[in-house]
Amino acid sequence: MSVAILGAGAFGTALAIAISANGPVTLWGRDISWGRENPRLPGITLPDQVTVTADLQAATQAGTLLLALPAQALGAFLSEHADLLQDKWLVSTAKGIDLTRLTGPSTLIAEVCPKATIAVLTGPSFAADIARGLPTALTLACAEDRAAQALQQMLSTPVLRLYRTPDVTGAELGGALKNVIAIAAGVVIGAGFGDSARAAIITRGFAEMTRLATHLGARPETLAGLSGLGDLTLTCTSVQSRNFRFGQALGKGEDFDPATTVEGAATARAVTALAEKLGLDMPIAAMVAKLSQGGASVEHAAEYLMTRPLKEE
Ligand SMILES: NC(=O)c1ccc[n+]([C@@H]2O[C@H](COP(=O)([O-])OP(=O)(O)OC[C@H]3O[C@@H](n4cnc5c(N)ncnc54)[C@H](O)[C@@H]3O)[C@@H](O)[C@H]2O)c1
Numbered sequence: 001m002s003v004a005i006l007g008a009g010a011f012g013t014a015l016a017i018a019i020s021a022n023g024p025v026t027l028w029g030r031d032i033s034w035g036r037e038n039p040r041l042p043g044i045t046l047p048d049q050v051t052v053t054a055d056l057q058a059a060t061q062a063g064t065l066l067l068a069l070p071a072q073a074l075g076a077f078l079s080e081h082a083d084l085l086q087d088k089w090l091v092s093t094a095k096g097i098d099l100t101r102l103t104g105p106s107t108l109i110a111e112v113c114p115k116a117t118i119a120v121l122t123g124p125s126f127a128a129d130i131a132r133g134l135p136t137a138l139t140l141a142c143a144e145d146r147a148a149q150a151l152q153q154m155l156s157t158p159v160l161r162l163y164r165t166p167d168v169t170g171a172e173l174g175g176a177l178k179n180v181i182a183i184a185a186g187v188v189i190g191a192g193f194g195d196s197a198r199a200a201i202i203t204r205g206f207a208e209m210t211r212l213a214t215h216l217g218a219r220p221e222t223l224a225g226l227s228g229l230g231d232l233t234l235t236c237t238s239v240q241s242r243n244f245r246f247g248q249a250l251g252k253g254e255d256f257d258p259a260t261t262v263e264g265a266a267t268a269r270a271v272t273a274l275a276e277k278l279g280l281d282m283p284i285a286a287m288v289a290k291l292s293q294g295g296a297s298v299e300h301a302a303e304y305l306m307t308r309p310l311k312e313e
């Protein structure tokens, strides 16, 4: 089946490069004036197997469409172009929770394209690593097993290894929630609280991720896999992560480029609203939501998290 990627940012472009090892790939972007070298992936030239286009009608002739747009842009994009997306195999790569609907990308897609086959591709992967052909392992989640197996074959390459799961909710929530915790880890390092505090944030953050995701129907083992713990580990420990760097800037009291995609900031607000609605305790996410909107100081957030009532682990 032919493959097109919708969204020519860092990740869409990196996926196009990787998947073109298997055959021709179309990459659609609203701004493709950069030609064959995307400035978000400097020094990397697109292979000949990748066709870049700004013509959405042409790109959506493909049967499999990978949606590589930021989570907060996805809902409007789907609604605007619904007529081109029906009956397709739609694979979301966005790592976030929609702030207005309080749902992940797969639910947004299902609402707009009820006849589409829906999958999620997620896991520990920096666009620059994938684009350079470095070995990477991802999770491909799809509730329909035949489609999951077909997508796994279609999108795996010798350096991009996909594991499959039917747990779409767990996979997409792992990818969304780890961004929130990565901001918190960045704050800890930026503020100089140290590596021990970062380990605590990762571990207690993972507990929060698991609490919300399992409440919404995810399998705990999905959270412990590549899309959850795997991506959490990567994003909380690498300055390649935009979420981590955003947190670092908050921790240092420095400005951060508002044009950079930082999925965890909006997702922290969505998670906080969702947790309140569901009656769940998500204190780290709540502090990240406050910090990223300027609603609390780093000192207040640290004191709040450290002086909550003592409890069992
Ligand atoms: N960059 C990574 O390393 C990486 C890795 C895995 C997953 N992701 C996820 O992939 C998603 C995209 O991230 P990215 O790194 O490519 O971001 P990016 O900022 O590099 O690119 C986003 C792209 O989306 C386009 N876009 C935004 N709104 C749009 C709209 N309404 N219509 C059409 N195009 C629109 C922008 O023009 C841009 O090309 C995010 O959810 C991110 O979490 C990123």
Ligand SMILES: O=P(O)(O)OC[C@H](O)CO
Pocket: 095, 123, 124, 125, 126, 127, 179, 182, 231, 234, 235, 240, 241, 242, 243, 244, 261, 262, 263
């Ligand atoms: O740069 P970030 O923080 O958006 O992270 C990119 C990927 O999600 C890492 O898996």
